[in-house]
Amino acid sequence: MQQQTIALTKATLFKYTLFSIIFAVITLVTIILPAEYNIDPTGVGHALGLTVFNSVEAKKAPITSSQKKAEKNKGVAETIDIMVPAHSGVEYKFTMLQHKKLSYLWLTNGTALYFDLHGEPEGDTTGYFESYAIATVNRMEGSFTTPFPGVHGWYWKNTSDTPVTVQLTVKGDYATHGLK
Secondary structure (H helix, E strand, O other), rough: OOOOOOOOHHHHHHHHHHHHHHHHHHOOOOHHHHHHHHHOOOOHHHHHHOOHOOOOOHOOOOOOHHHHHHHHHHOEEEEEEEEOOOOOOEEEEOOOOOOEEEEEEOOOOOEEEEEEEEEEEOOOOOOOOEEEEEEEOOOOEEEEEEOOOEEEEEEEHHHHHHHOOEEEEEEOOOOOOEEO
């Protein structure tokens, strides 16, 4: 067996060294700085998704427009009047993220209403909902923490011969609300 010897000239050695330095600088600027220090002068690190590794915001869940709206409502009490027609029912829902809390007090003029406090998962098309409380009363006070993102709120049914106004006071982390 014959051993092969490769002779490196100074020019070849210089060419490989220069190539290695250029490759190291490109790697530093496009991969290491964005991933380790969140410095991305070329934008390639962001395009490759590397800037999230050292981003303070990446350690939290990404903030959506719904979350920004929810932050505006956090800690602010709001009172809403909802008319439930005679022999009819209405739903009033709050759009909320997962693990957010809503405190509430609702009452009527004394007429008891059947209600179902429940939530529907975001994006669900099967009709699934989860009930948190069901009763027939004229007043209810409490709070709930959402087990999933979606819409959460009340269905009230009025079996009387006259319309009933529900006065709902809420305080919590929600993005939007209204009749559904």
